[in-house]
Amino acid sequence: MKNHFDICVVGAGLAGLHSALELAEAGSKVCVIDPIGIAGGASGTPVGLANPATGRFASRSWEAERSLAALINRLDQIQTKTERKFYKQTGVLRPALEEKVALKMAENIRSQPWEDGTVEWWHEAKVKGFHPGLTCIGGGVWVRGGLTIHIPDYLTALSNHLKEIDCTFILDQRFNIEQKNSWAFSFESGDSVTSEKIVFTTGIWSKEFDLWTPLKLFPVKGQTAIMQSSEPIQFEHAVSAMGYFSKIDDYTFILGSTYEHQFEHDEPDQKGMDYMFNRLQRVLPDLANSSKPISKWSGIRASTRDRRPLMGSHSTYDTCFLFAGLGSKGLLYSAYGAKCLSKHILKGASLPRELDINRFTK
Numbered sequence: 469m470k471n472h473f474d475i476c477v478v479g480a481g482l483a484g485l486h487s488a489l490e491l492a493e494a495g496s497k498v499c500v501i502d503p504i505g506i507a508g509g510a511s512g513t514p515v516g517l518a519n520p521a522t523g524r525f526a527s528r529s530w531e532a533e534r535s536l537a538a539l540i541n542r543l544d545q546i547q548t549k550t551e552r553k554f555y556k557q558t559g560v561l562r563p564a565l566e567e568k569v570a571l572k573m574a575e576n577i578r579s580q581p582w583e584d585g586t587v588e589w590w591h592e593a594k595v596k597g598f599h600p601g602l603t604c605i606g607g608g609v610w611v612r613g614g615l616t617i618h619i620p621d622y623l624t625a626l627s628n629h630l631k632e633i634d635c636t637f638i639l640d641q642r643f644n645i646e647q648k649n650s651w652a653f654s655f656e657s658g659d660s661v662t663s664e665k666i667v668f669t670t671g672i673w674s675k676e677f678d679l680w681t682p683l684k685l686f687p688v689k690g691q692t693a694i695m696q697s698s699e700p701i702q703f704e705h706a707v708s709a710m711g712y713f714s715k716i717d718d719y720t721f722i723l724g725s726t727y728e729h730q731f732e733h734d735e736p737d738q739k740g741m742d743y744m745f746n747r748l749q750r751v752l753p754d755l756a757n758s759s760k761p762i763s764k765w766s767g768i769r770a771s772t773r774d775r776r777p778l779m780g781s782h783s784t785y786d787t788c789f790l791f792a793g794l795g796s797k798g799l800l801y802s803a804y805g806a807k808c809l810s811k812h813i814l815k816g817a818s819l820p821r822e823l824d825i826n827r828f829t830k
């Protein structure tokens with residue numbers, strides 16, 4: 469094994485693997501380190517949506533179109549390397565379930581600086597005509613470019629590609645880090661590696677490293693379930709309304725998600741299941757009546773006060789960087805964020821002010 473690298477990326481989720489790809493493509497010798505494995509954290513979510521019309525009122529997310537385009541580029545690139553189809557441009561339908569929510573959604577679509585064709589406001593009859601049986605009050609938003617992605621499958625294919633372009637992976641081993649002339653990693657196997665620079669992409673675990681303890685990151689637990697329907701599922705698009713629902717195949721779909729700011733354990737539980745099922749009953753009552761869960765999954769998101777990621781270098785060590793806090797928009801922000809971070813690390817480019825790690829400090 470090579471043992472000196474330009475950059476070690478610590479954490480093999482969406483943030484870590486997108487960062488590793490940007491850095492390796494720019495010519496750096498990269499090593500990815502993760503004691504749990506590929507998609508061992510929140511990025512293990514079985515199926516997720518990339519949707520730039522976010523929150524209750526379908527607000528335009530920061531750099532919506534640019535972020536989505538960066539993700540689609542990467543998905544297309546990696547999809548050519550594997551026969552296993554891991555994503556689809558399904559579109560995302562966001563029906564309002566209350567008149568006052570519909571009014572705010574319509575206003576957001578009208579007044580925010582969306583690029584042409586990204587989103588459309590649909591009246592209630594159009595939503596119901598497009599998706600018979602869907603609950604909708606007052607209209608809804610059609611997000612044309614929204615995607616449904618099998619995240620672990622994507623990240624597995626992405627890691628295989630990274631290996632092909634000579635990126636090294638050290639997985640399933642605990643380690644210690646020391647700052648000497650360079651960053652020195654010693655693994656429980658007795659192996660060691662060093663690197664000039666280090667990038668932490670460790671999601672909610674970031675605060676467990678002494679270097680990053682003061683970070684303002686908040687844990688938000690999320691549960692999902694894969695559901696089986698006894699009737700064929702008649703729609704191809706994803707639905708996002710009080711949770712999200714997206715078809716996996718003719719008889720299965722993903723039911724997501726909870727947003728738990730207080731929790732006692734990080735496993736799936738009946739309370740989370742009941743919460744999601746109630747939402748399914750409200751939004752898609754026929755599907756709820758014909759469905760039962762066949763598997764459950766939970767993970768912990770790392771969220772920030774303004775719901776945008778944190779990115780930048782350590783206040784003491786200018787060769788140490790972080791990219792975390794992707795909250796519930798890891799798909800949307802990880803590819804574009806990795807591009808910004810890589811240019812910052814390799815070329816000294818400024819980071820977007822909106823993502824800067826120091827934006828909450830006076």
Ligand SMILES: Cc1cc2nc3c(=O)[nH]c(=O)nc-3n(C[C@H](O)[C@H](O)[C@H](O)COP(=O)(O)OP(=O)(O)OC[C@H]3O[C@@H](n4cnc5c(N)ncnc54)[C@H](O)[C@@H]3O)c2cc1C
Pocket residue numbers: 478479480481482483484501502503504505506507508509510511512513515516517518669670671672673689690691692724725726765766767768769791792793794795796797798799800
């Ligand atoms: C239920 C649920 C549903 C979601 N749905 C969506 C969705 O529809 N759309 C969307 O965009 N986002 C969604 N998200 C959010 C998305 O999953 C996250 O934003 C994203 O996965 C965060 O990626 P990350 O790489 O920053 O963190 P993580 O994926 O958590 O990666 C951190 C990595 O660090 C590793 N690690 C831990 N300890 C160490 C250590 N000591 N050293 C090195 N590595 C370590 C972990 O193994 C892990 O691989 C959802 C999240 C959940 C939980």
